[in-house]
Amino acid sequence: MPSDLYAVADFCLIPIGTGESSVAEYIAECQRVLEKSALTFKMHGYGTNLEGPWSEVSQAIHDCHTAVHAKGAPRVATDIRIGTRVDRDTPEGDGNDHKVKRVEEILARDRASVS
Numbered sequence: 001m002p003s004d005l006y007a008v009a010d011f012c013l014i015p016i017g018t019g020e021s022s023v024a025e026y027i028a029e030c031q032r033v034l035e036k037s038a039l040t041f042k043m044h045g046y047g048t049n050l051e052g053p054w055s056e057v058s059q060a061i062h063d064c065h066t067a068v069h070a071k072g073a074p075r076v077a078t079d080i081r082i083g084t085r086v087d088r089d090t091p092e093g094d095g096n097d098h099k100v101k102r103v104e105e106i107l108a109r110d111r112a113s114v115s
Helices: 024-036 054-070 095-114
Strands: 006-016 040-044 047-053 075-083
Touching: 006 024, 006 054, 006 095, 024 040, 024 047, 024 054, 040 095, 047 054, 047 095, 054 075
Parallel strands: none
Antiparallel strands: 006 047, 006 075, 040 047
16 A cells, blocks of 8 residues: 555635635635645635645645635635545546546436437
8 A cells, every 4th residue: 555645635725714705815825826736636616626645635735724824814724525545546637537537427328328
């Protein structure tokens, strides 16, 4: 088993106490941090998918907290879901896309059998 598991994560970082109704500027700061990392990530409406070695994923989320605090948020809360697997290799950067593609293939097969 690898010493650093490959992790596929979804996290939602929430700046608190900013006095603003929009958190977009703070989320943009986190995305800038992720752009500097070597990790695969994709922002969506309520969070960010992030994948890579567990320690690097954890460090990137930590770095997002640091950057958002530096931007002025006195508190930051984050919800994190992390998945790992050791029953097969996950090609680097393909963990999330593979999951989505697999479900889409099943749905396409269902549609084809109905037609």
